[in-house]
Amino acid sequence: MSEDKKTILKIEDLHKSFGGNEVLKGVSLSLNKGENKVIIGPSGTGKSTLLNNINRLVPPDEGRIYLDGQEITAGNINKMRQEIGFVFQDFGLFNHLTALGNVRVGLLKVKKMNKKDANELAMKELRRVGLEENADQYPAELSGGQKQRVGIARALAMQPKLILFDEPTSALDPELIGEVLNVMKNLAQEGMTMLVVTHEMGFARTVSDEIIFMEHGHIVEQGPPKQLFNDPEVERTREFLFKLTELYGEGEE
């Protein structure tokens, strides 16, 4: 196995119920280093739960998850979380900290970096998402797109092995979606390993290596975007993709 093909994330037979309602009914998938996979599916099919299970913001009931070969379903939770970035639908920015403060706080409090190094690294990540100029602004002073880019910079600063995106553009006005998708596209091109829950078909088609279609707690079908869009094995996949495309458009190339 070459360095490029190293498995970063491996999920085996994941189950999760809320009350009597089984949301995940045995989901398995894997993600290689530098790969970018997009999860799509109707709402309520457990996509967000799956992401939340990975870094145990919501603990799974059954199944195993490996990060870079190490099982993370048990063991030091805080250390594991440092290595997995998480980008939230509603940003989850810390409102009392500036953009820079948001990106820096994990470096200071978790990685125990000194202030100078943390500042430098945080500024570097803000530059990467195009927000150098906004470093001193508070979340309330930023647009939705800028907030989400701060959220991405905050995840990047921890230098994670993998970033999980939970519908990162769903809370944004349509005209702000592009700037966030562009940042994500650049990350993908730079070789960041990403697992993205989204309805953005353009992003799924042009950026992702593989699309995973989930419904009712199962993975219905997964494969390269071309295959799923043009020649899906399951009729339901074609139906859903058709609906999504109708609803959200083809997206930009």
Next chain:
Amino acid sequence: MSSLPNLLEGALVTIRLTFFSLLLGLVLGVPLAFGQTYGPKIIRKIIGVYEKVVRSIPLLVILFLIYYGLPRVGIKFPSFIAAVIGIGIRSSAYQSQIYKGAIQSISGSQMKAALSLGMSKLESFRSVILPQSIRIAIPPIANESAIVLKDTSLAYALGVIELLRQGGYIISTTYRPLPIYLTVAAVYLVMTLTINMTLGRFEKKLKIPGIGIEERVR
């Protein structure tokens, strides 16, 4: 005019009563707020009942219960201490509501985000929730402080020689209730305004866009 030193002496006792009552309210109120936010259901219920009961009994009745009632079962406090305990317990019920509200007004996704960076629960609370809740709690705490300050006048009924009782003493020798009570009222007014102004300045100094009054109005 000659009565002013005596009144100021009383005012000093009023300030001490206020300070210690608020402090007791804080020491009890913070864990109560924690218990009600993060505790198990049974704890939350018990605290809820405590708050409701304490807030439903007139302060004067609480004070009499502590000062005149408890000695019958062998628990005896000097009048100043009894007053602080009574006013402090009452304030704890109100303060815990303030802290609870302030903590819960910080969105859950910020807590999730802090955890996702690898912070422990405690660190998340310290670095993310606390700095924001303090700012949100300042205006209602200023309000509560002013209320406690005024309510310390009820310690009069336990014989604590605070501002109001000092006024009463002076009236009993001078027979001039109107100017004396007016002076007493003025001293209360000055103290209340001072509290509000100090905390108001504090609030301004700590102000951050998007946190505090503006956000609640929106």
